[in-house]
Amino acid sequence: MSGTETRPDRGQSRERGHGPGVGRDLGVGHSAPRPDGTLKVTGEFAYSSDLYLADMVWGATLRGPHPSARIRSVDVGPALAMPGVLAALTCEDVPGELFYGLDRRDQPVLAADRVRYQGEPVAIVAADHPERARRAAAAIVVDYEVTEAVTDPRRAAFDPSCPAVHDGGNVVRHQPVRVGGDFTAPVVVTGEYEVGMQDQAFLGPESGLAVPAEDGGVDLFVATQWLHVDRDQIAPCLGLPPELVRLTLAGVGGAFGAREDLSMQVHACMLALRTGRPVKMVYGRQESFFGHVHRHPARMRYEHGADLDGRLRYVRAEILLDGGAYCSSTPAVVGNAASLGVGPYEVPNVWIDAYGVYTNNPPCGAMRGFGAVQACFAYESQMDRLAEACGLSPVEVRVRNAVSQGSRLATGQVIDSPAPLAGMLRELAAMPLPPEPSRTAGPVAVPPPAGPARAAAATSVPDPAGVRAPGAAATPDLLDLPGGVAQTTHGEGVRRGVGYGVGIKNICFSEGFDDHSTARVRVELLGGEPHVLVRTAAAEVGQGLVTVQEQIARTELGVERVTVAQADTTVGSAGSTSASRQSYVTGGAVRAACRAVRERLAVLRANGETLAETLERAGAVEETRVYRHRPTFPMDPVTGQGDSHAQLALCVHRAVVDVDVELGLVKVVELAAVQDVGRVLNPLALEGQIHGGSAQGLGLALMEEVQVVDGRVLNPSFTDYLIPTILDMPPMRVSVLANPDPHAPYGLRGAGEPPTLSSTPAVAAAVRAATGLRLPRVPIRPHDIAMDGSRYGNWAGDRSL
Amino acid sequence: MNGETDITGADGVPDPVTADLRLSVNGVPRPVTVDTRETLLDTLREHLGLTGAKKGCDHGQCGACTVLVDGRRALSCLTLTVTADDVEIVTVEGLADGDALHPLQAAFIENDALQCGYCTPGQLCSAAGALAEAADGWPSAVTPDLSAPPRLDETEIRERMSGNLCRCGAYPGIVAAVGQVAR
Ligand code: FES
Ligand code: FES
Numbered sequence: 001m002s003g004t005e006t007r008p009d010r011g012q013s014r015e016r017g018h019g020p021g022v023g024r025d026l027g028v029g030h031s032a033p034r035p036d037g038t039l040k041v042t043g044e045f046a047y048s049s050d051l052y053l054a055d056m057v058w059g060a061t062l063r064g065p066h067p068s069a070r071i072r073s074v075d076v077g078p079a080l081a082m083p084g085v086l087a088a089l090t091c092e093d094v095p096g097e098l099f100y101g102l103d104r105r106d107q108p109v110l111a112a113d114r115v116r117y118q119g120e121p122v123a124i125v126a127a128d129h130p131e132r133a134r135r136a137a138a139a140i141v142v143d144y145e146v147t148e149a150v151t152d153p154r155r156a157a158f159d160p161s162c163p164a165v166h167d168g169g170n171v172v173r174h175q176p177v178r179v180g181g182d183f184t185a186p187v188v189v190t191g192e193y194e195v196g197m198q199d200q201a202f203l204g205p206e207s208g209l210a211v212p213a214e215d216g217g218v219d220l221f222v223a224t225q226w227l228h229v230d231r232d233q234i235a236p237c238l239g240l241p242p243e244l245v246r247l248t249l250a251g252v253g254g255a256f257g258a259r260e261d262l263s264m265q266v267h268a269c270m271l272a273l274r275t276g277r278p279v280k281m282v283y284g285r286q287e288s289f290f291g292h293v294h295r296h297p298a299r300m301r302y303e304h305g306a307d308l309d310g311r312l313r314y315v316r317a318e319i320l321l322d323g324g325a326y327c328s329s330t331p332a333v334v335g336n337a338a339s340l341g342v343g344p345y346e347v348p349n350v351w352i353d354a355y356g357v358y359t360n361n362p363p364c365g366a367m368r369g370f371g372a373v374q375a376c377f378a379y380e381s382q383m384d385r386l387a388e389a390c391g392l393s394p395v396e397v398r399v400r401n402a403v404s405q406g407s408r409l410a411t412g413q414v415i416d417s418p419a420p421l422a423g424m425l426r427e428l429a430a431m432p433l434p435p436e437p438s439r440t441a442g443p444v445a446v447p448p449p450a451g452p453a454r455a456a457a458a459t460s461v462p463d464p465a466g467v468r469a470p471g472a473a474a475t476p477d478l479l480d481l482p483g484g485v486a487q488t489t490h491g492e493g494v495r496r497g498v499g500y501g502v503g504i505k506n507i508c509f510s511e512g513f514d515d516h517s518t519a520r521v522r523v524e525l526l527g528g529e530p531h532v533l534v535r536t537a538a539a540e541v542g543q544g545l546v547t548v549q550e551q552i553a554r555t556e557l558g559v560e561r562v563t564v565a566q567a568d569t570t571v572g573s574a575g576s577t578s579a580s581r582q583s584y585v586t587g588g589a590v591r592a593a594c595r596a597v598r599e600r601l602a603v604l605r606a607n608g609e610t611l612a613e614t615l616e617r618a619g620a621v622e623e624t625r626v627y628r629h630r631p632t633f634p635m636d637p638v639t640g641q642g643d644s645h646a647q648l649a650l651c652v653h654r655a656v657v658d659v660d661v662e663l664g665l666v667k668v669v670e671l672a673a674v675q676d677v678g679r680v681l682n683p684l685a686l687e688g689q690i691h692g693g694s695a696q697g698l699g700l701a702l703m704e705e706v707q708v709v710d711g712r713v714l715n716p717s718f719t720d721y722l723i724p725t726i727l728d729m730p731p732m733r734v735s736v737l738a739n740p741d742p743h744a745p746y747g748l749r750g751a752g753e754p755p756t757l758s759s760t761p762a763v764a765a766a767v768r769a770a771t772g773l774r775l776p777r778v779p780i781r782p783h784d785i786a787m788d789g790s791r792y793g794n795w796a797g798d799r800s801l
Numbered sequence: 802m803n804g805e806t807d808i809t810g811a812d813g814v815p816d817p818v819t820a821d822l823r824l825s826v827n828g829v830p831r832p833v834t835v836d837t838r839e840t841l842l843d844t845l846r847e848h849l850g851l852t853g854a855k856k857g858c859d860h861g862q863c864g865a866c867t868v869l870v871d872g873r874r875a876l877s878c879l880t881l882t883v884t885a886d887d888v889e890i891v892t893v894e895g896l897a898d899g900d901a902l903h904p905l906q907a908a909f910i911e912n913d914a915l916q917c918g919y920c921t922p923g924q925l926c927s928a929a930g931a932l933a934e935a936a937d938g939w940p941s942a943v944t945p946d947l948s949a950p951p952r953l954d955e956t957e958i959r960e961r962m963s964g965n966l967c968r969c970g971a972y973p974g975i976v977a978a979v980g981q982v983a984r
Contacts, residue, residue: 204857717862724972
């Protein structure tokens with residue numbers, strides 16, 4: 001598309017425009033087509049919501065309406081009395097462990113004596129029709145005694161008189177980082193920042209099909225991110241040994257972190273085991289907003305001290321993350337926020353306190369960027385304030401403090417692979433800017449009436465697509481203004497702004513987690529030709545891992561025909577599809593298994609034999625390998641020191657926005673990004689990841705927030721929770737660097753998350769540049785712009801100099 | 802229910818009123834008997850085994866359920882099946898011509914206009930509808946010249962495809978794919 005310029009891997013031409021074809025190299029480094037592409041465009045790809053068995057029945061969930069309440073009684077009688085209802089189960093019916101959870105087993109399968117957030121599951125039913133199941137769930141009578149809800153995370157963390165959401169107190173994790181001791185500087189900027197609660201909003205809601213098996217176990221077909229850890233949570237709750245709980249990945253309609261925790265898994269299995277029938281559960285969109293964890297909202301206080309030339313002397317920060325009612329992955333999110341809390345900058349003195357707390361707000365856990373997103377918004381906002389206080393450009397202040405290979409993070413960890421941040425920023429800044437619209441120069445003429453006459457006016461506005469010829473007049477096309485057809489002005493209040501954002505993300509699981517993946521690779525003759533079957537438990541959620549697995553097998557084994565089997569638990573764990581880790585870890589496992597196969601084949605192969613002849617003579621060759629990335633280490637609980645991360649990845653964004661400062665409307669005109677991915681495995685798929693991550697960061701900057709008041713969600717629908725549309729997503733310029741990480745397979749660096757970090761602060765900075773407002777909170781809402789009393793005030797350096 | 806109610810069954814829930822319909826889906830006659838309250842999306846997915854159209858919201862907010870009704874885009878989650886009698890319905894399963902992909906389908910693959918693919922059936926039907934609308938001279942809110950046939954440039958494509966959400970953010974690929982076919 002015009003306005004987009006992608007240069008994967010420097011000088012290697014992009015392959016968009018060349019369809020898949022015979023004879024093309026479809027190995028590592030090439031834009032091999034997705035193996036599931038044809039199924040997905042023909043509608044044949046089976047998502048979890050599409051599964052069907054002739055005798056299946058439908059499950060539904062009754063959810064508590066209160067953020068905090070005691071349960072006095074639950075009466076499922078009215079549900080059971082309804083025709084077509086096969087089962088109505090409560091916590092009394094849970095066959096095994098009553099609790100599950102990723103980090104702490106603190107989440108009840110079904111609420112027992114109390115509910116801790118709005119929408120917590122209390123009972124489940126199975127019926128012969130989804131509508132009957134829904135009505136039956138609604139007929140269950142629950143007697144609640146509403147109790148005080150803890151909804152202020154600051155109070156939850158620091159007020160001893162605050163009720164405890166769980167026994168043991170409300171602080172889930174407090175992680176300090178302490179470096180140096182000199183917290184004085186000639187330039188000091190301080191700020192308080194807030195990040196709202198973002199939802200992953202995958203398009204395919206939670207769903208799955210549980211099938212009771214003759215051996216007393218259950219087969220679950222489900223859309224998830226991590227089959228083995230699902231199983232390891234489900235089986236104890238069902239009172240079954242893990243081998244009787246078999247999971248197969250069903251088609252996944254997006255994930256972005258929201259499928260890392262369980263949703264309907266245990267419930268569907270319980271209903272299937274109770275009824276002896278296959279049970280399908282599918283959440284609706286509204287239920288989905290209550291059915292999965294969200295991104296932690298954050299409140300952050302930052303103080304940056306620097307020399308007059310902008311070089312950082314210290315950073316002090318308090319990062320408070322609201323984990324909501326259950327633990328989920330809050331401890332790891334806190335670890336990321338703390339360890340990456342100063343960003344990719346060299347800072348000799350650091351004092352960070354990061355907290356994750358329990359409240360009676362919706363539970364929060366994994367979302368793309370995972371703790372690094374929140375801190376990134378704050379430290380990047382601070383870098384802009386520092387730039388202003390020191391009279392530097394936003395790019396220059398970042399370049400002066402940028403990490404590079406050999407730099408130390410705040411945790412003491414040395415960056416031991418390329419980290420060319422300064423060069424990335426310079427390249428980004430040198431990219432051409434989109435044409436300046438004439439309207440920003442000042443007041444504009446009244447546009448002509450709508451209708452055909454408007455065509456003349458339209459031609460006067462430079463169009464980024466170059467479709468309309470530039471003219472002489474300075475009359476804007478209203479449709480090019482922020483708000484598009486919703487514009488009610490003539491563009492008098494439209495201002496342009498440019499902003500920059502930098503992000504650093506850890507790749508793979510951190511802090512000593514035994515992070516590994518398993519791959520089984522089989523080479524055999526199929527139809528007389530060599531064929532490779534790759535089997536892992538790694539969840540393809542849309543990111544293109546299936547393609548990468550095929551490419552690795554082709555490259556390692558020189559065999560063109562490769563099939564990646566549907567992921568299931570018949571092979572060892574692949575770990576989670578999160579932390580941008582699957583290409584690295586499962587890719588590493590597939591490569592290792594392929595190389596083992598190759599070694600076996602080399603031994604078996606007689607002189608002059610073709611691969612097909614060897615396979616014909618010796619039979620199939622199969623090898624299974626486990627791959628681990630290098631070990632990581634816990635953060636010291638007092639100082640935060642430790643080599644906690646396996647890999648670090650950088651992305652930088654520039655955003656150009658037009659803001660109607662009177663209406664509060666923002667149009668992102670262009671996003672530009674530079675990302676170092678170590679090694680490009682698939683240029684086309686990589687580009688998609690950068691676009692997608694950037695779009696979600698744009699959403700957080702401008703529109704996406706689960707609005708929670710007194711513990712209640714106000715906007716559980718796509719009418720009120722807005723995600724970027726094709727109109728909101730601007731053309732992108734993307735430049736990809738490939739400086740290999742010597743520790744990683746093929747030198748690759750995880751790519752899916754970093755763009756999600758840096759696009760948010762870039763867009764926010766651009767809106768600030770256009771408006772002159774402080775805008776310390778994302779998403780930036782129209783009223784934050786249009787009704788800000790300090791409009792056009794100078795927000796620079798509180799205590800500078 | 803409050804007793805109005807020859808349609809109230811024993812469980813207090815109205816008994817369904819059904820209708821016999823002669824649906825035509827992807828060129829094939831599909832006679833069905835449906836509950837008159839049922840949406841076309843549910844009929845396609847649950848009765849006709851056509852699960853290509855997706856339920857992303859069931860409330861007309863996401864576009865994942867988009868199908869073509871007599872060649873025009875329709876949100877099947879907001880369409881009662883009883884209104885689809887005697888019309889020609891095309892779903893994503895009906896876009897290809899046998900084994901030959903529809904040019905839009907091929908362009909989506911070529912331009913990597915999908916990741917998870919959940920929005921894709923709706924995007925494809927929507928794009929097919931948009932191409933047809935433009936070919937028939939329908940202007941959009943951004944058509945500059947109402948007296949000339951609309952040209953599907955990037956601005957037009959974005960405007961016309963704006964009812965189809967893609968959470969994976971494959972929008973640049975979608976714009977490219979639709980643009981490639983529109984040329
Ligand atoms: S399912 Fe019909 S618009 Fe979302
Ligand atoms: S490809 Fe996932 S929602 Fe569009």
